[in-house]
Amino acid sequence: MPTEFQDKVYEILKKVPKGRVVTYKILAEALGCKAYQAVGTAMRINPYAPFVPCHRVVKSDGSIGYFKGKNTYAAMNEKRIMLENEGVKVRENKIVDFDVVLYRVENFKK
DNA sequence: CTCGTGACTTACG
DNA sequence: ACGTAAGCCACGA
Numbered sequence: 001m002p003t004e005f006q007d008k009v010y011e012i013l014k015k016v017p018k019g020r021v022v023t024y025k026i027l028a029e030a031l032g033c034k035a036y037q038a039v040g041t042a043m044r045i046n047p048y049a050p051f052v053p054c055h056r057v058v059k060s061d062g063s064i065g066y067f068k069g070k071n072t073y074a075a076m077n078e079k080r081i082m083l084e085n086e087g088v089k090v091r092e093n094k095i096v097d098f099d100v101v102l103y104r105v106e107n108f109k110k
Numbered sequence: 111c112t113c114g115t116g117a118c119t120t121a122c123g
Numbered sequence: 124a125c126g127t128a129a130g131c132c133a134c135g136a
């Protein structure tokens with residue numbers, strides 16, 4: 001049973017269009033707080049696996065971060081494939097043209 | 111209710 | 124660039 005906080009995070013995350021990415025920080029900002037880690041917790045639980053594009057959530061420096069609770073090569077490779085499949089280029093665990101594909105807070109407000 | 115933990119971030123050495 | 128520390132908030136024991 002997901003909590004309200006999680007539903008909020010997922011609702012925001014579902015607004016991110018394909019081919020775009022978002023950071024934990026931006027998600028927290030969109031929620032109106034600074035629960036950066038709490039956002040990560042919500043992703044870790046992620047009961048809406050296929051409906052919530054958790055692979056579009058990366059760290060603020062553009063790196064992939066964790067995936068499936070791990071930062072192993074296998075897991076991050078899986079995430080990289082999903083992102084590239086949506087048009088997001090990834091280079092050595094980092095997003096290429098990060099400032100271009102990044103979905104900002106202003107985009108949510110509008 | 112209190113405490114520890116974490117798919118985080120920023121700042122400082 | 125890298126490690127450490129502090130700050131934030133939600134969750135589970």
